[in-house]
Amino acid sequence: MTGSEYIQQISQLQQAVKKDAALSAAELQQKYLGSNGAFTLLAKQITEIDPSDRKLAGRPLNELKNMLAEAITAACNHTTTDTWIDLSLPGEKPAVGHVHPISQAMAEITNIFTSIGFTRVRYPEVDWDWYVFESLNMPPDHPARDEWETFFVDHKPDKKKGQMVLTTHTSNGQVREMERLGKPPIRMINIARCYRRQQDVTHTQMFHQFEGLVVDKGITIQHLKGTLDYFAEQFYGPGTKSRIRPFHFQFTEPSFEVDFSCHLCAGKGCRFCKSGWHEVGGCGMVHPNVLKAGGLNPDVYTGFAFGWGIERTYTLKEGLAIDDIRLLYSGDLQFLEQF
Numbered sequence: 001m002t003g004s005e006y007i008q009q010i011s012q013l014q015q016a017v018k019k020d021a022a023l024s025a026a027e028l029q030q031k032y033l034g035s036n037g038a039f040t041l042l043a044k045q046i047t048e049i050d051p052s053d054r055k056l057a058g059r060p061l062n063e064l065k066n067m068l069a070e071a072i073t074a075a076c077n078h079t080t081t082d083t084w085i086d087l088s089l090p091g092e093k094p095a096v097g098h099v100h101p102i103s104q105a106m107a108e109i110t111n112i113f114t115s116i117g118f119t120r121v122r123y124p125e126v127d128w129d130w131y132v133f134e135s136l137n138m139p140p141d142h143p144a145r146d147e148w149e150t151f152f153v154d155h156k157p158d159k160k161k162g163q164m165v166l167t168t169h170t171s172n173g174q175v176r177e178m179e180r181l182g183k184p185p186i187r188m189i190n191i192a193r194c195y196r197r198q199q200d201v202t203h204t205q206m207f208h209q210f211e212g213l214v215v216d217k218g219i220t221i222q223h224l225k226g227t228l229d230y231f232a233e234q235f236y237g238p239g240t241k242s243r244i245r246p247f248h249f250q251f252t253e254p255s256f257e258v259d260f261s262c263h264l265c266a267g268k269g270c271r272f273c274k275s276g277w278h279e280v281g282g283c284g285m286v287h288p289n290v291l292k293a294g295g296l297n298p299d300v301y302t303g304f305a306f307g308w309g310i311e312r313t314y315t316l317k318e319g320l321a322i323d324d325i326r327l328l329y330s331g332d333l334q335f336l337e338q339f
Contacts, residue, residue, distance in 0.1 A: 011060070120189050177213060
């Protein structure tokens, strides 16, 4: 085969490619570039022409190869563009995160209390002994002030306010709120992190509490009980009851433990609650010494306070069966994505 004959065949193949522009990419690939394709066979024949003519034939052969590549690319784009799409089908939602379950609980608790006139506040998580213990009527030898219970901060003590500690409860906000407002009425809900040297299935060294404080003229236990009943029904659902049992806390008098009826058995008693009730925290009437520490006259004003852990409160919700609250802070996405 002469060089001119070979070039003529290349030209004929170029014309054929132009006529086959309507073929699909797969059809073009098979017809021209397959093992027995027209271009493949023609390219093999270049060795049959005179060596002096191969250089002249090589350029149009490369041009044909590039032409085929462009034709196949164009066919691919044409197929993709013309593919039928059903726009009525729902889209694929991207994977997104959500608010941590404890943050969800804090938002819900805030909404419940602000809807009845409470003001959401937040006070230091690293505070002076005065606000955490002394102003709350706790004597120097009280067990809560022991190093086995409390994290002490390596900081120079204040002459009046004592050592600096990580707050063991949100009650440090009680006297601070009295100081901030100066005089009643006070309706405070304080939500913050707390720290204690305990770690097991029902305790973590860092946890969250919410603290309620109401101070005004004529505040009684009836107001306290009504507030607890309202929270129980709003947070756990209609029909949930609260009860208070006599107890002792240094900063309230009288003091009570707070229980909520079990939602699993409607208070009848089951293997989870045993008695039909779940203990959640403490409450009581603000001690006169605490009112005095806040600059208020206990002969004029009375008040009540309540508070307990958010983790404990949340895990008692219907549908949850969390037997180890440390899971909430494990960082295990497989666990957290359930909420």
